[in-house]
């Protein structure tokens with residue numbers, strides 16, 4: 001114990017550990033669990049704790065692969081349609097029977113599929129190439145080569161051959177081979193028993209009624225399902241408020257019954273964050289902070305010879321640390337051979353800004369293009385689950401430079417062994433209309449990938465052929481036109497088509513009753529009692545805002561760059577219309593820009609400032625694909641029956657626009 005720690009109100013992360021170091025240290029401390037014998041019916045997903053050698057050969061004897069006649073191939077070497085050869089039929093071997101007769105020169109014995117080949121025969125002529133002259137004679141219309149239609153003993157597996165090795169995860173294929181070898185019980189490693197504890201006074205369990213300003217416990221269920229998928233026996237012990245005594249007694253109790261204890265929350269350096277103090281008092285802290293982003297406030301301790309891992313509270317951080325740290329530890333306990341991730345190589349879609357001095361762990365979505373895969377970073381913030389929902393895996397990048405350029409080759413570690421490739425990839429601006437169309441395609445069984453990165457990224461992804469459809473609303477400052485000038489700007493007329501979407505009303509979103517009496521955009525520029533919430537760069541809404549602000553500045557003779565510096569919250573960027581509206585709803589900002597229907601859905605006030613054109617861009621090469629055609633059909637279908645405040649379809653909605 002470090003003297004005086006108990007009295008520290010804040011904990012300082014003295015020595016951040018490299019992830020690889022921390023992992024090696026912990027792996028050297030954990031042992032693989034003992035073994036048990038289970039029936040093969042209960043062995044699915046378990047880890048084999050023994051090598052399996054074949055107790056018999058497979059097939060166990062020479063078998064016929066067809067219904068036909070066991071023959072000696074030289075006897076019928078010259079047989080064909082015109083010169084068939086007669087053989088004396090000597091008998092019949094059925095499946096499961098011991099062959100009692102031998103095939104001699106110019107003789108045949110009838111055999112069923114799977115029956116033993118009688119001695120003397122070297123091949124089987126299929127029933128179809130024979131006819132019966134009488135009870136004792138068959139006519140053969142085709143020759144055979146030695147071995148034809150025979151499965152020889154041991155072709156599949158030879159007796160004593162090593163068929164499965166210790167550390168293999170038992171799947172359907174393994175169970176098939178075990179049962180065909182006559183094995184019905186196997187030795188497997190015991191399942192790790194893992195306790196899960198969520199900490200935080202703000203947490204309430206899912207299923208209970210929502211209490212304002214509380215947070216539903218995400219981590220318990222995320223960790224539980226993560227561990228269950230790996231094949232562990234996980235148990236959720238519940239939520240413990242930030243209370244020193246309660247937490248220490250629950251952890252100590254859990255250490256009696258479980259192989260590993262995972263907590264989440266309370267590991268940072270705040271006054272309320274008591275996990276460090278508890279673990280330091282009841283055990284030994286072996287890692288206090290990781291040099292990773294996210295995931296810095298991770299704790300590893302030994303309590304009563306049991307490993308306790310304190311994960312950060314932010315669900316995305318906790319999720320990533322489960323992957324990079326907890327997974328290999330648990331796999332080692334389970335006796336798995338392979339602790340590494342399956343990975344594929346992909347090219348980075350865009351420039352990636354790095355946190356210097358940290359190992360950056362970044363979730364990415366994968367898109368298949370002609371010559372491989374593109375990795376789209378999806379990280380938006382540790383507290384935002386949308387950072388991981390669309391992701392297929394993650395990359396780890398050392399922050400020894402400011403950024404990683406677009407097109408860099410990266411190794412994507414996959415969340416699952418299988419990547420499910422989507423039928424349709426949508427990249428671009430978020431819109432409820434698009435969402436409805438995509439959802440209806442999902443109902444039809446299409447697998448859809450949605451990546452909301454804003455209009456400009458969507459357009460570029462279409463031009464590069466990575467997206468099947470992009471949704472864009474890009475206002476061109478000089479011409480005042482929407483979308484078309486941008487396709488021309490990129491010289492992409494030959495590569496993509498523009499499909500007319502619909503008009504959307506954009507405006508200022510303010511709290512119900514407009515308490516700050518905001519009337520127009522100029523108020524944002526000139527008043528200093530207003531807090532603003534901005535949209536991300538590259539989003540159509542941000543481009544619209546900046547154009548409108550620039551024009552006001554011009555009229556008023558103000559310098560744009562210094563004016564935006566004065567706007568409180570101009571640098572606070574959120575990624576969706578909904579996020580803008582929710583910032584207003586929760587009083588974090590007084591005004592933001594969003595589409596009308598979002599404001600109305602949240603019962604906020606709305607002051608229109610522009611009507612914009614939201615269109616779809618589709619690569620020409622993808623236009624005729626089934627999912628794209630279905631998308632367009634659905635767009636035309638909903639234009640007559642979808643009513644959303646501020647959304648207006650036109651005659652040409654769903655048609656190709658000439659550029």
Ligand code: AMP
Nearest residue numbers: 198217218219220265266267312313314
């Ligand atoms: P902490 O590490 O306790 O400071 O938590 C960091 C953030 O994660 C806070 O916003 C918490 O409300 C949130 N958080 C902590 N635990 C959970 C949990 N089990 N589920 C969802 N959010 C959580």
Ligand code: MG
Nearest residue numbers: 199200265266
């Ligand atoms: Mg907390």
